[in-house]
Amino acid sequence: MGHKKRNKEDMAGSFDLSSLTPLAPESMKPEIRRDPVTGNWVIIAPERAKRPSDRRAKPAPQPVILCPFCEGHEDQTPPEILAYRSPGSRANEKGWRVRVVPNKFPALEKNREPRDFTQGIYQKIDGAGAHEIIIECPHHETSMARLSEKNVGEVLSAYRERLIELKTDRRLAYGLIFKNEGEIGGASLEHSHSQLVGLPMVPAAVQAELDGARKFFETTGRCIYCEILTEEFLSALEVFGTAGFIAFIPYAARFPFETWILPRHHGSHFEEIQNAAIQELASALKTIVTKLELGLNQPPYNYVLHTAPFEAHSLPHYHWHIEITPRLTHLAGFELGSGLYINPVPPELAATFLRQVDPPERALRSRTPG
């Protein structure tokens, strides 16, 4: 029994997807397939099997010397798309503060048209799109909480700049920006980074928000998100507020300590944010991730920037925001089968808890100037 248990714990799930690569025809390019029953889209991306493994018995230790995101290793990524640099420094060399590069293992490909194929009940689209990495700092920092506010502000500026650029790509309908932190959060490299996927369709989760918000607007003439920010509905759920932003636990939080940051001022498109607001948002975002790190002991987490589709003009019913989801519970059979989530931490309790976590300046001292 002892041997079996060891075997189960150490080895279970250590199947390496990259071992399948030789089986895949060289020509197998990504495609987006439609489920014939639900209509949901799935990205089939064989290139992703080659990346640092998704699922090993233990996360591979990552010596800094091998980190492809560290300053001095610029030749280990595809050539940069954007970088904020010291005057005089050259592209793909040292001297950058934030750097955006194409993903080496892209889910969707840049130089392709999204052609549509139908064969009876099955429909697919060529895997055309964009997949970029925003490397958040030049030194090997594994936590966004330890970046300076100015540094986080430049990360947000890079989000804005890339969205504005990708908006001009007529193949794309949406730009999804997100961050995976920790192994359970889905990060395959620990150096602090976020990602941007440009999609040829508006994804289902965003469409569900747009539809729900439009319905509320048509009935009431009001933005549902602005409504959520009113005192009546917010007070028990608020974590903190600044002049321009509010951080709170949503009423129907899917995850323990799920936290949203909303701008007080209505706006549907993140990329229209002004510089002053970017700095204030950077401060709010750093405060939240610091509270999560301190209060929940460095949890794995994700955040996602929710913003309106590229082709939409200013929408009176939609309100851009950031959703931060610590990953303290596993998504299991119930969630997959039902589409419902089970959250063991009441939102009001999570808000009380996070309000009380007071980030001491020393605890997570910034390592970057600013």
Place this chain on the structure above:
Amino acid sequence: MGHKKRNKEDMAGSFDLSSLTPLAPESMKPEIRRDPVTGNWVIIAPERAKRPSDRRAKPAPQPVILCPFCEGHEDQTPPEILAYRSPGSRANEKGWRVRVVPNKFPALEKNREPRDFTQGIYQKIDGAGAHEIIIECPHHETSMARLSEKNVGEVLSAYRERLIELKTDRRLAYGLIFKNEGEIGGASLEHSHSQLVGLPMVPAAVQAELDGARKFFETTGRCIYCEILTEEFLSALEVFGTAGFIAFIPYAARFPFETWILPRHHGSHFEEIQNAAIQELASALKTIVTKLELGLNQPPYNYVLHTAPFEAHSLPHYHWHIEITPRLTHLAGFELGSGLYINPVPPELAATFLRQVDPPERALRSRTPG
């Protein structure tokens, strides 16, 4: 750096949700909240925070002597609801083969009415429902693949019997049966078991299937699932077939090696399955989980029984089935934010791979008679 890395790997995410329990008011009962934007339901279940932790640095080792699901430990679970027993054995004592008990940490409560509360934009329902555990064998077996076909057949019989019983509970609209295997799969106890959650509403993921299938039926007069089983659409995706069942990779598989088992004969309600078909399904299910264990090295996985809602009569457009999802990839920011999945293993390649995994009789010898 060495110290910091160790700290990060060993301690990260070791926050224990049960530490919050003292903060929660005693009277805090489960409730089902509606997201005011999307309309999605979330179960807020404070009792669940007390269970063996969801998220520890390492899974707690579990001496057999402490396993509450093992024969002889019947007093460590709530009193049994159903058990298949040796003649002469008594309820809540030794002598059972499969045993169904209420979940000690229920997501939803049995003795409650699903009252509805609305406060402005917020709506919630009392957390009324059912949450049961199907303990699949009396000995401490951690893998369903090692149960005998007869044993698996009795597990499926228990599913049928419990669905038929819960159908008479007028508070309930749906019975969701699922299995979590492995820590990443969401299992908090390793002794082989599955779960049944009785819900006061049809869950969103099931409703999406019903809606899509109905739409196809209205257009074509045919069941979309029966269509999927035709040679034209199945051949490249089939893993194996028996007289009554087909196991295959779905065209738009969300997970690497996701496998569905469908009955060839159309039927919308699993609970109407006959005994002979149960034995054949048990054999097919055991074959698939054995192939996954051998081919993918004991991966964490989930399976979910997809069946029609309680109140529906025989539906010509819906077709019950089992969806088995190995969990080799993490659900990360992209999936949460978009509702889309990224699957690095093309379904046709997964089918070829699983067809070639040939379970040798010795490799996973059944430990139970039959």
